[in-house]
Amino acid sequence: MTLLAALALAGFALATAGGARPANPVLVAKTGYHNAFTIALRFTNGKLVRTLPAGTYSIVVHDYSHLHNFALGSQTDNRRIFTGSIRGIGTRTYTVTLTPGNYAYACSAHFRTMNGTFVVTGASDSTTTATEPTTTGG
Numbered sequence: 823m824t825l826l827a828a829l830a831l832a833g834f835a836l837a838t839a840g841g842a843r844p845a846n847p848v849l850v851a852k853t854g855y856h857n858a859f860t861i862a863l864r865f866t867n868g869k870l871v872r873t874l875p876a877g878t879y880s881i882v883v884h885d886y887s888h889l890h891n892f893a894l895g896s897q898t899d900n901r902r903i904f905t906g907s908i909r910g911i912g913t914r915t916y917t918v919t920l921t922p923g924n925y926a927y928a929c930s931a932h933f934r935t936m937n938g939t940f941v942v943t944g945a946s947d948s949t950t951t952a953t954e955p956t957t958t959g960g
């Protein structure tokens with residue numbers, strides 16, 4: 823089967839399987855491009871992540887440098903969520919469930935200069951639509 827056919831089939835399955843769990847939203851992390859001391863977490867449209875609704879995300883980490891890594895942690899819970907290898911390079915995808923709170927990412931080796939933060943807010947429930955209560959005067 824060609825890749826195109828496989829993709830088309832996957833798209834078909836996604837479109838028709840109403841009960842299937844949708845794919846997680848994707849965030850893209852990049853660190854150390856051209857060995858620069860840069861790190862960022864962006865949406866797929868290129869916008870820097872500053873706030874996110876709570877939920878499960880696929881974070882695709884592109885580590886371009888043997889000098890740098892990408893580590894994610896929760897400031898609210900004071901815990902590390904994942905840590906990439908500093909010496910390692912390559913692309914790795916982490917699936918993470920983010921609850922409301924403050925989060926920080928950094929390069930472990932240069933966390934003072936290579937870092938960023940974002941805030942996870944309460945989940946937006948797309949299955950329920952807020953309807954204004956209709957009250958009749960009393």
Ligand SMILES: [Cu+2]
Nearest residue numbers: 890929931932
């Ligand atoms: Cu670094």
